[in-house]
Amino acid sequence: MSLDTEVDKIVSEFAVTQETLQKGVERFIELATAGLNSDEDKYGLPMIPTFVTSIPTGKEKGILFAADLGGTNFRVCSVALNGDHTFKLIQQKSHIPAELMTSTSDELFSYLASKVKNFLETHHEGAVTSTGSQKFKMGFTFSFPVSQTALNAGTLLRWTKGFNIPDTVGQEVVSLFQMHLDAQEIPVTVSALSNDTVGTLLARSYTGSNKEGTTVLGCIFGTGTNGAYNEKLENIKKLPAEVREKLKAQGVTHMVINTEWGSFDNQLKVLPNTKYDAQVDELTGNKGFHMFEKRVSGMFLGEILRHILVDLHSKGVLFTQYASYESLPHRLRTPWDLDSEVLSLIEIDESTNLQATELSLKQALRLPTTTEERLAIQKLTRAVAKRSAYLAAIPIAAILHMTESFKGHNVEVDVGADGSVVEFYPGFRTMMRDAIAQTQIGAKGERRLHINIAKDGSSVGAALCALSEKD
Structure with a gap:
C-alpha cells in the first residue's frame, strides 16, 4: 500500500462528475420550487421571502x-x-x-x-x-x-x-x-x-454598469455560503393571497428570495458523502443539516483535509515518523485548526520541492514534511477545493435555469459574489465556471455569464434594502 495509491483513491472520491452536476441542478430546482410553495418540507430549501421588492438600477x-x-x-x-x-x-x-x-x-x-x-x-x-x-x-x-x-x-x-x-x-x-x-x-x-446575501445582490445591482447584463443573483462563498435572487411574485405561492394582492396593487411584480442554500440536499440524495464529510459533520453543532455548506464553504475545507491527513497517517503511509495518533503534532489533532487560507497557499505553490508549503505547514500545524508528503498534500488540497468549486456551481446554474435568465437574443447575465473563498481562493471562480459549463446551462450559457465581486455587499446592500420601503 503506497502513499500515491491511497491519495489517488481519495482524489477520485472527491471528483464531481457531469452527471452529479446535472442531477444536482434538477434536485435544487425541485427543492426550491417546493420551498416557494410552502414551508412544510423541513428537508428542502427554506426560500425565505424578504419583502425586498425593489432592485437598484445604479441611478439612485x-x-x-x-x-x-x-x-x-x-x-x-x-x-x-x-x-x-x-x-x-x-x-x-x-x-x-x-x-x-x-x-x-x-x-x-x-x-x-x-x-x-x-x-x-x-x-x-x-x-x-x-x-x-x-x-x-x-x-x-x-x-x-x-x-x-x-x-x-x-x-x-x-x-x-x-x-x-x-x-x-x-x-x-x-x-x-x-x-x-x-x-x-x-x-x-x-x-x-x-440579510448579507440579499445585500450582495443589491450592492452588485447598483454598481454593475449593465454592460455585463442584469444582476440576477447574489451569492456568498466565504466562511458560509448562501444565495439570493429576484423571483416573480406569482411563483411565491406560500405568501398569503392577501399579501400578494396588496403588493400587486402597489405595482410589485418580483420579490427577492433568500434561498438559505447552505441546507440544500440535507438528505444527501445528490451530494457526495465521503467518510471524511461524515466525520466533519459529527463535529458540528447542527449534525445532519447544512450539508451543502459543509462541503463548499471556507469554514470546512481545512477540516476535511485535516481528517484526510490523519486517516492517511493511521494507514501508515503519511507522517511515518509519528508512531501513534497521540504522538502527532497537537495542532494536527485539533479540530478546526487547519485554516482554508493555508489551503490557498498550498494550492498555488510552485516553489522547488514545495518549500512554501513546507513553511506553511510548519507555521500552521508545527508539522515537518518530506517532499513526497507535500506533493501528496497538494494533490489532496486541490481535490478538496475543486470539489467545493464544482458543487458551488449547482445552485448558481439551477437559479439561472429556473429564472430563464438566458432567454432572449445574446443576453448577458451578471452574478454578484462576496466572501473570502470566491474572492481570494486561487482559481475558485475559474473552476466554478468550468462546472457551470457542464450543467444544463452549457458552454454557450457559461460564456454569457459574468461573476463579479460585490464589494462591501453587506453594508451597501443593507442600506439599499431601505429603498424597497413604500413611502
Whole structure:
C-alpha cells in the first residue's frame, strides 16, 4: 500500500462528475420550487421571502444608512449614492462589550442606538441636531435567525454566536431598535431588515454598469455560503393571497428570495458523502443539516483535509515518523485548526520541492514534511477545493435555469459574489465556471455569464434594502 495509491483513491472520491452536476441542478430546482410553495418540507430549501421588492438600477441618489449586528462587532455606515453606479461609504465599527451579550434587550439596543448617534455626530455633523421632521432611512442587518413578516419586521427565533438575552427571543427586533433610536432622538427610521446575501445582490445591482447584463443573483462563498435572487411574485405561492394582492396593487411584480442554500440536499440524495464529510459533520453543532455548506464553504475545507491527513497517517503511509495518533503534532489533532487560507497557499505553490508549503505547514500545524508528503498534500488540497468549486456551481446554474435568465437574443447575465473563498481562493471562480459549463446551462450559457465581486455587499446592500420601503 503506497502513499500515491491511497491519495489517488481519495482524489477520485472527491471528483464531481457531469452527471452529479446535472442531477444536482434538477434536485435544487425541485427543492426550491417546493420551498416557494410552502414551508412544510423541513428537508428542502427554506426560500425565505424578504419583502425586498425593489432592485437598484445604479441611478439612485441620496444618503442611506446601514447598521450591521453580525456577531461581536456592530457596524454603522452611511452610503452616499452618486446616481452613476458609484457610492461613497463611511463606516465605524464598535466592539460589543461581553456583558451586553447576556444582559437585557433594553441594554443591548440602547447601546446600539448610542453608536448610531455617535456615528451621525462624528460623520454627519448637524444631522442629529437638525430641526424638522426629516428622517434618514436605515437598513438593519441582523445576522441571527429571524422570522421575517415584512420588509421592516422580523421576530427573533433564537440567539447564536455567544449572545444569550432571553427577553429578546420572540420579540420584533426592528421595533426594539427603533424604540431606542426614538428615545435618544436620533432622526433615523429603520426601513428594512436585511440579510448579507440579499445585500450582495443589491450592492452588485447598483454598481454593475449593465454592460455585463442584469444582476440576477447574489451569492456568498466565504466562511458560509448562501444565495439570493429576484423571483416573480406569482411563483411565491406560500405568501398569503392577501399579501400578494396588496403588493400587486402597489405595482410589485418580483420579490427577492433568500434561498438559505447552505441546507440544500440535507438528505444527501445528490451530494457526495465521503467518510471524511461524515466525520466533519459529527463535529458540528447542527449534525445532519447544512450539508451543502459543509462541503463548499471556507469554514470546512481545512477540516476535511485535516481528517484526510490523519486517516492517511493511521494507514501508515503519511507522517511515518509519528508512531501513534497521540504522538502527532497537537495542532494536527485539533479540530478546526487547519485554516482554508493555508489551503490557498498550498494550492498555488510552485516553489522547488514545495518549500512554501513546507513553511506553511510548519507555521500552521508545527508539522515537518518530506517532499513526497507535500506533493501528496497538494494533490489532496486541490481535490478538496475543486470539489467545493464544482458543487458551488449547482445552485448558481439551477437559479439561472429556473429564472430563464438566458432567454432572449445574446443576453448577458451578471452574478454578484462576496466572501473570502470566491474572492481570494486561487482559481475558485475559474473552476466554478468550468462546472457551470457542464450543467444544463452549457458552454454557450457559461460564456454569457459574468461573476463579479460585490464589494462591501453587506453594508451597501443593507442600506439599499431601505429603498424597497413604500413611502
